[in-house]
Amino acid sequence: MIDWPAVFEAELLRLGLQPGRARQLSEEATQEAADHAGTPADLFGPAHLYARHLVAELNAPDDQRGRQRYAPGPVFLSLAGVTKRYRRYTVFSGVDLTLRGGEVAAIVGANGCGKSTLLRICAGLTRPSSGAVRRTRRVGFVPQDGGTAGWLTAEEHFTLFGAAAGMVPGRARSTGVHLATRLAWRPSRRQRAQQLSGGTRQKLNLVLGELHAPDLLLLDEPYQGFDQGTYLDFWQQVFAWRDAGRAVVVVTHLLHDLQNVDHVLDLGGGGDR
Amino acid sequence: MTAFVVANLSTREVGRRWAALLLVAGLPLWFYLVRRDLAGQSTRMLTLGIGWAVSTLTLFVVNASRSVDPRLRLAGASVVSIIGGRLIAMTGVGLALVVGYWMLVGFDQDVLHLWAAGLMMLLTALVAAPLGSLIGALLPRELEGALALLSVCAVQMLADPAGTIAKVMPFWSAREVGTYAIDGGSLEMVWRGLAHAGVVWLLGTAGTLAIFQWRLRIARYPEP
Numbered sequence: 001m002i003d004w005p006a007v008f009e010a011e012l013l014r015l016g017l018q019p020g021r022a023r024q025l026s027e028e029a030t031q032e033a034a035d036h037a038g039t040p041a042d043l044f045g046p047a048h049l050y051a052r053h054l055v056a057e058l059n060a061p062d063d064q065r066g067r068q069r070y071a072p073g074p075v076f077l078s079l080a081g082v083t084k085r086y087r088r089y090t091v092f093s094g095v096d097l098t099l100r101g102g103e104v105a106a107i108v109g110a111n112g113c114g115k116s117t118l119l120r121i122c123a124g125l126t127r128p129s130s131g132a133v134r135r136t137r138r139v140g141f142v143p144q145d146g147g148t149a150g151w152l153t154a155e156e157h158f159t160l161f162g163a164a165a166g167m168v169p170g171r172a173r174s175t176g177v178h179l180a181t182r183l184a185w186r187p188s189r190r191q192r193a194q195q196l197s198g199g200t201r202q203k204l205n206l207v208l209g210e211l212h213a214p215d216l217l218l219l220d221e222p223y224q225g226f227d228q229g230t231y232l233d234f235w236q237q238v239f240a241w242r243d244a245g246r247a248v249v250v251v252t253h254l255l256h257d258l259q260n261v262d263h264v265l266d267l268g269g270g271g272d273r
Numbered sequence: 274m275t276a277f278v279v280a281n282l283s284t285r286e287v288g289r290r291w292a293a294l295l296l297v298a299g300l301p302l303w304f305y306l307v308r309r310d311l312a313g314q315s316t317r318m319l320t321l322g323i324g325w326a327v328s329t330l331t332l333f334v335v336n337a338s339r340s341v342d343p344r345l346r347l348a349g350a351s352v353v354s355i356i357g358g359r360l361i362a363m364t365g366v367g368l369a370l371v372v373g374y375w376m377l378v379g380f381d382q383d384v385l386h387l388w389a390a391g392l393m394m395l396l397t398a399l400v401a402a403p404l405g406s407l408i409g410a411l412l413p414r415e416l417e418g419a420l421a422l423l424s425v426c427a428v429q430m431l432a433d434p435a436g437t438i439a440k441v442m443p444f445w446s447a448r449e450v451g452t453y454a455i456d457g458g459s460l461e462m463v464w465r466g467l468a469h470a471g472v473v474w475l476l477g478t479a480g481t482l483a484i485f486q487w488r489l490r491i492a493r494y495p496e497p
Contacts, residue, residue: 075497124492125343134497141347146340151286160341163278164350192289212348 004040004047005030011051016213018101018245020073025054058243073101076216076247077122082131084117091117092267099263101215104238104248106258109267115251116144119220122249140214142205142222150194154187154204158211165212179207184233198225217241220251275350279358283334287366300326301374312382313455316390319374320447324397325426327367331405332418334359342489352486360402367398389454389463396470397447403477404443410484446470
């Protein structure tokens with residue numbers, strides 16, 4: 001007989017939930033079935049279909065369901081006294097942040113204040129001049145622009161980034177297509193990245209950042225080129241990631257984004273003068 | 274695994290740039306046609322054209338992927354698999370060029386040792402890919418990289434083959450193996466050419482990997 005909770009948990013993981021959250025949902029489903037003196041299959045139907053239904057529910061916007069906040073998980077990112085200097089010029093200094101799974105942090109500030117630099121430091125692509133950084137190993141990074149190969153299709157990007165993360169090509173493609181549909185985008189098999197609109201290319205960027213199911217997502221103003229509807233979908237997606245137990249850092253200069261985020265890191269005035 | 278996926282997709286990427294690919298594939302042909310009446314000159318110029326074409330193509334491919342590589346590293350790919358994959362792809366493109374032009378020379382010229390002419394082109398294509406990637410690693414901007422390659426190829430063409438300058442140029446192996454292929458003589462020239470190509474390939478590959486190992490390094494933060 002197929003182990004329903006194991007199949008259910010595996011499908012939740014495949015759909016991008018964090019292991020702890022998937023285990024918790026699997027145990028809750030098993031417990032609920034036991035309370036009704038039945039099996040999970042009798043109560044919920046096939047495990048993989050119920051998993052998809054549940055994830056769709058988690059991703060639904062606030063006005064479609066009461067958004068439940070879960071207790072924050074383990075610390076995925078910790079910055080203590082992080083400073084960045086270029087020769088004598090100090091970009092920022094003494095930045096502190098502790099971000100747990102299930103939390104969203106926004107980095108705000110004027111142009112040139114070092115928002116993107118700080119995000120690159122979080123990713124490990126740039127080194128801080130001083131201070132301590134601790135972060136989880138599984139990290140997804142979405143740059144402000146670029147980051148894709150113009151002559152490759154979306155599915156080829158999924159294959160490439162999936163291979164980098166150790167995924168077999170078929171699974172990488174199916175996961176990528178699935179994640180794209182959550183951003184209301186159905187990738188064409190023939191269309192190359194350079195033929196995509198700016199907003200759709202950013203959706204591709206987001207999917208690539210999420211493809212290997214990272215614990216920590218670092219997003220550098222990823223909504224450039226999004227229309228209003230997609231912009232709102234993006235924030236719903238951020239909150240869905242949060243509810244799935246991930247930690248999310250978003251660089252933004254739009255102050256009205258800041259409601260509902262857990263931490264706001266203001267880097268202040270900029271260096272561009 | 275990752276290296277082969279990178280190689281496969283890099284080849285597809287290049288294959289879709291029809292105009293660039295045609296211009297690059299045609300470059301050695303112009304070199305060849307200019308001195309077609311002389312078997313030695315035309316074959317050597319053709320070979321240098323292959324070297325220039327493959328190294329330029331590699332330079333542009335390496336530069337075009339500059340924004341993708343850090344993300345691949347963050348996703349878990351090693352520098353060796355990313356850069357190695359691209360070198361495999363560009364070497365493959367070079368080999369395809371070599372096969373085509375070797376057949377052309379075989380049909381169109383009276384060459385003493387045709388196999389050695391093929392070896393000359395093969396060594397040049399093998400050396401050209403790491404040379405292009407090394408210049409791409411050292412000079413991240415395309416214009417600067419292309420000008421540097423132009424300088425290298427021009428010096429290679431103009432330098433006295435017996436002089437020291439020619440010997441430190443990356444495609445000197447073609448000169449040695451080519452002399453045996455066209456004019457005959459001692460097999461020692463072929464071995465010297467093989468050794469020179471081996472050293473240049475090793476330097477180019479190791480240099481490229483070392484620079485990208487540094488450029489694509491990810492800070493190893495402790496876990497919280």
